[in-house]
Amino acid sequence: MIKLQSIEKTYPARGGGAPVPALSGIDLTVGRGEIFGIIGRSGAGKSTLLRTINLLETPTAGRVLVDGVELTALPAAELRAARRSIGMIFQHFNLLSSRTVYDNVALPLELAGVRKAAIRQAVDPLLELVGLTDKRDRYPAELSGGQKQRVGIARALANGPKVLLSDEATSALDPETTGQILELLADINRRLSLTIVLITHEIAVIKEIGHRIAVLDGGRIVEKGAVFDVFAHPVHATTRGFVDPVVNRGLPDSLRHRLSPVPAPDANPVLRITFTGDRATSPVISMLSRKFNLDLNIWHGQVDEIQGSPFGTLVVEAVGTTTAIEAAISLLRVNNLGVEVIGHALPGSLRAAG
Amino acid sequence: MLSPEVYALLVKATLETLHMVAVSGALGTLAGLPLGVLLAVTGRGELLQNLAFNRVAGVVVNVTRSTPFIILVVAIIPFTRLVAGTSIGTAAAIVPLTVAAIPFIARIVEGAVREVDRGLIEAAQAMGATPFQIIVKVLLPEALPAIALGLTLAVVSLIGYSAMVGAVGGGGLGDLGIRYGYQRFLPEVMLAVVIVLVVLVQLVQSTGDRIARRVNKRNPTS
Numbered sequence: 001m002i003k004l005q006s007i008e009k010t011y012p013a014r015g016g017g018a019p020v021p022a023l024s025g026i027d028l029t030v031g032r033g034e035i036f037g038i039i040g041r042s043g044a045g046k047s048t049l050l051r052t053i054n055l056l057e058t059p060t061a062g063r064v065l066v067d068g069v070e071l072t073a074l075p076a077a078e079l080r081a082a083r084r085s086i087g088m089i090f091q092h093f094n095l096l097s098s099r100t101v102y103d104n105v106a107l108p109l110e111l112a113g114v115r116k117a118a119i120r121q122a123v124d125p126l127l128e129l130v131g132l133t134d135k136r137d138r139y140p141a142e143l144s145g146g147q148k149q150r151v152g153i154a155r156a157l158a159n160g161p162k163v164l165l166s167d168e169a170t171s172a173l174d175p176e177t178t179g180q181i182l183e184l185l186a187d188i189n190r191r192l193s194l195t196i197v198l199i200t201h202e203i204a205v206i207k208e209i210g211h212r213i214a215v216l217d218g219g220r221i222v223e224k225g226a227v228f229d230v231f232a233h234p235v236h237a238t239t240r241g242f243v244d245p246v247v248n249r250g251l252p253d254s255l256r257h258r259l260s261p262v263p264a265p266d267a268n269p270v271l272r273i274t275f276t277g278d279r280a281t282s283p284v285i286s287m288l289s290r291k292f293n294l295d296l297n298i299w300h301g302q303v304d305e306i307q308g309s310p311f312g313t314l315v316v317e318a319v320g321t322t323t324a325i326e327a328a329i330s331l332l333r334v335n336n337l338g339v340e341v342i343g344h345a346l347p348g349s350l351r352a353a354g
Numbered sequence: 355m356l357s358p359e360v361y362a363l364l365v366k367a368t369l370e371t372l373h374m375v376a377v378s379g380a381l382g383t384l385a386g387l388p389l390g391v392l393l394a395v396t397g398r399g400e401l402l403q404n405l406a407f408n409r410v411a412g413v414v415v416n417v418t419r420s421t422p423f424i425i426l427v428v429a430i431i432p433f434t435r436l437v438a439g440t441s442i443g444t445a446a447a448i449v450p451l452t453v454a455a456i457p458f459i460a461r462i463v464e465g466a467v468r469e470v471d472r473g474l475i476e477a478a479q480a481m482g483a484t485p486f487q488i489i490v491k492v493l494l495p496e497a498l499p500a501i502a503l504g505l506t507l508a509v510v511s512l513i514g515y516s517a518m519v520g521a522v523g524g525g526g527l528g529d530l531g532i533r534y535g536y537q538r539f540l541p542e543v544m545l546a547v548v549i550v551l552v553v554l555v556q557l558v559q560s561t562g563d564r565i566a567r568r569v570n571k572r573n574p575t576s
Contacts, residue, residue: 111482
């Protein structure tokens with residue numbers, strides 16, 4: 001649905017300084033009906049990237065294709081027409097204070113030259129979809145933040161777009177309202193099979209409704225993939241920074257200081273085993289114990305859920321011969337379980353306690 | 355109290371003032387409003403950036419704005435003759451009043467339009483709005499409360515200016531006050547002129563405030 005090809009964006013130099021690169025080497029494909037989340041710290045270029053999709057930001061180089069049309073090749077008038085099939089919602093809603101709820105939702109249709117009667121036929125169902133029929137003739141100043149964003153969503157849907165761009169749409173809302181707005185977005189995504197691209201600095205947003213995710217750092221995409229995979233196995237440090245607080249893969253501090261990063265004599269390796277999907281419940285520990293005559297001291301373990309799929313981590317100290325431990329690791333790998341040696345237990349730590 | 359003759363003069367002068375202010379205010383708005391919008395949207399990084407136009411228009415506006423009104427009246431007498439056919443009387447006074455009102459109103463409108471949240475412009479662009487649509491459907495309606503207050507200020511200033519053109523034979527309340535109140539030393543005429551001016555300004559201001567409040571939907575209680 002959306003294709004970004006080798007996008008570069010550089011802001012011209014200001015007053016003798018060097019040009020500022022905002023995006024570099026962005027290649028991105030978003031499938032039809034997908035909810036695609038882009039996460040990054042502030043200043044990572046998220047906003048610029050999102051605005052490149054409807055060409056509110058013109059890339060310095062590269063091509064933007066939406067629904068097979070190369071936007072970067074369109075003259076101004078055709079670009080404006082193409083933008084009508086790309087809805088956009090904003091962190092601060094950007095509603096016209098001088099217009100009622102109804103008139104705000106009607107605006108994109110007015111701009112497209114739709115006749116009054118047709119506008120009414122389009123707007124009323126949209127207000128119903130977002131649950132604001134009773135606020136029809138109110139002004140934005142009379143609405144709560146969540147209601148304003150609902151107006152924003154209805155307005156973005158008015159022209160029947162194929163794509164919805166969400167610019168930190170829930171960042172100004174409280175957690176409960178955020179949940180409701182995300183639910184609405186997920187619902188719209190399912191019912192209208194609308195492609196949604198959302199940028200956020202709140203990983204929980206993507207954890208809740210995202211299908212795929214890209215992590216932006218310093219204007220580059222450092223990691224992308226299915227939400228579950230990226231959450232279960234974050235590779236890049238930035239990704240870990242986002243994922244760790246919501247998907248607790250880490251060790252509690254009390255255990256972490258017992259870990260040595262380098263092997264030491266008499267130090268047993270500590271493994272982190274990651275269980276995903278239906279493997280989250282397989283009895284792997286007892287199997288390893290029996291098969292390789294290993295003692296596995298369980299340090300830490302937990303099961304989380306990412307979009308309904310169970311996801312577990314188990315941190316164990318393996319006590320046994322080196323060959324047995326290596327065999328155990330390769331058996332786990334063969335069984336498609338994530339396993340990594342995260343350190344070595346300092347002597348006299350848990351074993352003494354156990 | 356005032357003699358019937360003086361009273362008739364007062365009524366006539368008030369009507370002349372209203373005539374001058376109304377016509378110059380209307381013409382000033384007609385020209386100043388689009389000029390102000392153009393000044394706002396041609397600035398750096400704005401919707402229709404055009405720095406050459408912006409700079410030239412800015413200089414012209416500043417030159418007019420920085421000339422004291424009484425000097426402006428005298429300085430443009432040839433132009434006034436060309437337009438009104440005379441340099442004396444109410445019709446002639448309207449010319450310098452309008453020339454002064456245009457840049458004044460333009461700056462007020464420019465300021466009001468610049469105050470509109472950029473996010474609204476971006477939202478309209480994302481909907482595929484043309485620059486003209488953005489001006490008409492977004493910028494002007496959103497700037498309307500500030501424009502209404504600014505126009506009120508402009509009309510109040512025009513009432514003051516219109517009294518000044520009285521000094522150079524422009525007619526109206528200023529003319530009456532100077533010729534009768536000052537030169538013939540009739541303090542009651544002077545007082546009456548001042549009272550009428552005060553009442554006029556009060557009426558204009560409160561009407562303007564009411565309109566501005568009515569069009570402002572930003573405050574939930576209004």
